[in-house]
Amino acid sequence: MKAVVLLSGGLDSTVCMAVAKEQGFELLPLSFNYHQRHNRELACARNVADYYKVKRHLVIETNMEAIGGSALTDNSITVPQGDIARPDIPSTYVPARNLIFLSYALGYAEVNRAEKIFIGVNALDYSGYPDCRPEFINLFQQVANYSTKAATQEGQEISVVTPLLHLTKREIVQLGSRLGAPLELTTSCYQGGDAACGTCDSCLLRLKGFAEAGISDPILYSSTRSE
Template sequence: MKEKAVILLSGGLDSTVCMAVAKNLGFELLPLSFNYHQRHKRELEAAAKVAAYFDVSKHLVIETNMESIGGSALTDDDMSVPAGNIERDDIPITYVPARNLIFLSYALGYAEVSGSNRIFIGVNALDYSGYPDCRPEFIRMFQQLADYSTKATTQDGRRIVIETPLINFTKKDIVLLGHQLKAPLQLTTSCYQGGEAACGQCDSCLLRLKGFAEAGLTDPILYDDRSE
């Protein structure tokens, strides 16, 4: 019987490649996605397509209303997604407060109930938008918390490990790995605007395009003509 792994699947490039890594390692995939009332709900459609591509037995989607907290251009209608600037040093307004902390907490509970000893998350700390919950320090601290916060870990002798196979990868590295593993990159979406065609202008689009260009590959998704 295959060992199970919970995969945090957003429908984006990084999480899809992360899922391909887990598949390549031989895990039974338990993808977990979130409807957090994000403006770009197109990512949920992409996540469903990616899950279907991997022929998983179950794709769990949890609703958690982070719109009520607000404070992010990805959840607030009165905040606009800014033009991309991948050279910035500050944390952009597309940061969603405590998002990965919340997502990993749900994933930890799902791992405990499903009998999974692994949680895969596609965070990376090199070519990214500066979010504090994508850093190795955050993952290390959450792992320490996870080791003491469930019945599985405190009574049953299990250790649920947070796996971050992409954390030291550039977007070029991620694109090349996805290409090597035949991940369905054509089904993914990264754009913060959430349109049928990617805008090509937001931070996420710029980082994605940079990765494909440096990898010498053509991005298979559709972009808005205005981004040309």
């Protein structure tokens, strides 16, 4: 059994990879250099892939900087200070990112005859991105069932698996800890420094999850504001 795992180098994708490993899949991690403003997450993804001793860690380059429109790809847009209670979609949203990543993953899975695609999207403790919602995943699955030779000619549908979709950050941290996921190798920070900022949305959500789980976050922070 094979599974493509979308691996960003963050907390959620690493726990997602640990779930796929526990379920007995041969791991095919897939990461992206999408011309994000920093490469810290890619370095973390490589470290996580090395930890699991995968046969191949594929990194695809796709230039989302050219599209722009996000604080994660456009240097002219400031990464906002964290506000995990904000009602609107933050400027760190990258337009169509998960749609693009899942499309690559679908093709990679078909070529390698993988049965599953694991993605660590979460619809509870997250920043409000529209492509992390169950509605999006369900609709992509429908598209996937009609867009591959494997599904339409050979009857081998490739399933998108979202084991973290309905978990809180606390539950994700607890799950990762139970599975022995290398959380110390991950990053969640939008700023991309060697030490996480501790104040962006992603850092605040991560810190909240570890605090509620009663587990010490093993990565380094320049600030530990967690309110």
